[in-house]
Amino acid sequence: MHKAEKIIILDFGSQTTQLIARRVRELGVFSEIWLPDSSADKIAQQQPNGLILSGGPSAVYDPDAPHPDPAIFDLGIPVLGICYGLQLIAYQQGGEVDRSDHREYGRTELDIVNDSSLFKGLDKEQAVWMSHGDKLLKPPPGYHAIGTSVGSPYAAVENSEKQYFGVQFHPEVSHTEHGTKILDNFVRHICRCEKIWNARSFIENSIENIRAEVGKGQVICGLSGGVDSSVTALMLHEAIGDNLHCVLVDNGLLRLGEREQVEILFSDQFGLDLRVAEAEDRFLDALKGVEDPEEKRKIIGRVFIEVFEEAAHGIGDVNYLAQGTLYPDLIESRSASGGPSAVIKSHHNVGGLPDRMNLKLIEPLKELFKDEVRAVGKELGLSEELVGRHPFPGPGLAVRIIGEVNAQRLDLLKQADHIFIEELKRNDWYNKSSQALVVLLPVRSVGVMGDERTYEQVAALRSVDSDDWMTADFTRLPYDLLGKVANRIINEVRGINRVVYDVSSKPPATVEWE
Numbered sequence: 001m002h003k004a005e006k007i008i009i010l011d012f013g014s015q016t017t018q019l020i021a022r023r024v025r026e027l028g029v030f031s032e033i034w035l036p037d038s039s040a041d042k043i044a045q046q047q048p049n050g051l052i053l054s055g056g057p058s059a060v061y062d063p064d065a066p067h068p069d070p071a072i073f074d075l076g077i078p079v080l081g082i083c084y085g086l087q088l089i090a091y092q093q094g095g096e097v098d099r100s101d102h103r104e105y106g107r108t109e110l111d112i113v114n115d116s117s118l119f120k121g122l123d124k125e126q127a128v129w130m131s132h133g134d135k136l137l138k139p140p141p142g143y144h145a146i147g148t149s150v151g152s153p154y155a156a157v158e159n160s161e162k163q164y165f166g167v168q169f170h171p172e173v174s175h176t177e178h179g180t181k182i183l184d185n186f187v188r189h190i191c192r193c194e195k196i197w198n199a200r201s202f203i204e205n206s207i208e209n210i211r212a213e214v215g216k217g218q219v220i221c222g223l224s225g226g227v228d229s230s231v232t233a234l235m236l237h238e239a240i241g242d243n244l245h246c247v248l249v250d251n252g253l254l255r256l257g258e259r260e261q262v263e264i265l266f267s268d269q270f271g272l273d274l275r276v277a278e279a280e281d282r283f284l285d286a287l288k289g290v291e292d293p294e295e296k297r298k299i300i301g302r303v304f305i306e307v308f309e310e311a312a313h314g315i316g317d318v319n320y321l322a323q324g325t326l327y328p329d330l331i332e333s334r335s336a337s338g339g340p341s342a343v344i345k346s347h348h349n350v351g352g353l354p355d356r357m358n359l360k361l362i363e364p365l366k367e368l369f370k371d372e373v374r375a376v377g378k379e380l381g382l383s384e385e386l387v388g389r390h391p392f393p394g395p396g397l398a399v400r401i402i403g404e405v406n407a408q409r410l411d412l413l414k415q416a417d418h419i420f421i422e423e424l425k426r427n428d429w430y431n432k433s434s435q436a437l438v439v440l441l442p443v444r445s446v447g448v449m450g451d452e453r454t455y456e457q458v459a460a461l462r463s464v465d466s467d468d469w470m471t472a473d474f475t476r477l478p479y480d481l482l483g484k485v486a487n488r489i490i491n492e493v494r495g496i497n498r499v500v501y502d503v504s505s506k507p508p509a510t511v512e513w514e
Helices: 017-028 040-046 069-073 085-090 179-192 199-214 229-243 258-269 280-287 293-315 327-335 368-380 396-400 407-426 481-493
Strands: 007-011 030-035 050-053 081-083 096-112 125-138 144-148 155-157 164-167 220-221 243-248 276-278 318-322 360-362 435-449 454-463 498-500
Touching: 007 017, 017 030, 017 179, 030 280, 040 069, 050 179, 069 243, 081 085, 081 327, 085 096, 096 179, 155 435, 164 179, 199 229, 199 360, 199 368, 220 229, 220 293, 229 243, 229 318, 229 368, 243 258, 258 293, 276 293, 280 293, 293 318, 293 396, 396 407, 396 435, 407 435, 407 454, 407 481, 435 498, 454 481, 481 498
Parallel strands: 007 030, 007 050, 050 081, 081 164, 220 243, 220 318, 243 276, 318 360, 454 498
Antiparallel strands: 096 125, 096 144, 144 155, 155 164, 435 454
């Protein structure tokens, strides 16, 4: 993307690398996550305003530890190292790093001991978040301490001449009280960014890039009616107009009445070329007897692409497939830029793609977080109701049915899900929750209804609150509301006789059950 200003983040495997990118972009500066060993020459070609080296699980002195190109320190731009990134700066420039006798995890008090532009406007004592077992024993020549903690005499260091900085704590996480201010000092005062990146500039640059890549080619786009696919479709429509052809795959895994809503909104209101591919039987046949969640996702991904390729043949000379992949999808499937961070799970439009594809992928939202996508959607003219919809997994309700997916279980889940969401909206809790869903469990329980014994399915309600989607906590829904939802589901959905509420946080659990 052609940006007037940019911060490049080298990913050394931290699970919070994407949060650094998120915080920087929240400050109005575009950021990209790059591979840890990206060459200094390639970085220089992008003319970034600054570099951030992320944290990571490695020890800098290990033989297989990821290290940056040493020439990045000759680029003449500011550098900020975070946790492992601090240790890398020190290690590569002549300092000493070793295992600490006093490991620091969680909230820690930082004492600012010298004036620094990195800590401009902050009190001398700060609450920060640590997560490290190694520490800097001796800074490199030209560096001095600007912050200390009980376990780290060099918890923050600076080379004021070269504008290189390192912090042992994590300013990107919300637990560091003034972490955003620290990052703001870096990008605004040190890197001298004007903070001009926003939803409109993202749209304009994306449209420019889409037009440059596609030209007069034809694009087919999967449109489910969710926020991600809706924003993707509208952005492409603004970029290439009638050369966009949207396909709604009716796989039977959508929410109750969703197909009809999508047809009315995008075909009638926005005037997009929308075609419906009837594929419910095909998906259910492919999923018959399958219980493993990863296998489900890969099957759904394979059939999804097959249906799309067939739909493309029906349209004509289509060369591109557009998808609403987001940053969290990539992060949980692999490191956001192919780096060393751990894989959590595959996604149907990421890890589930077949090796052979007849269509080239366009993923204009793949570097955005959910809240950024919503801001882009509003800028494109989508309603508050649509952009505020809770996330819905690409594999649909298939990953909210634990065990085998079939038509009967799908019908039960659709009804239960509709009741839960309806009551959340009716009681003004929908917008207070980040995501709400119902899961159909692979167990039956004994119940009593009308003086008769029942032996039916169990449904689990799940509602979470999250700022970043990498961590989440369960929503403290009122007991009266939970009781009302449970009562309605048990009375109105024939086949479910027990409802439970999931109070797990992420981590250790994920938001979805599969």
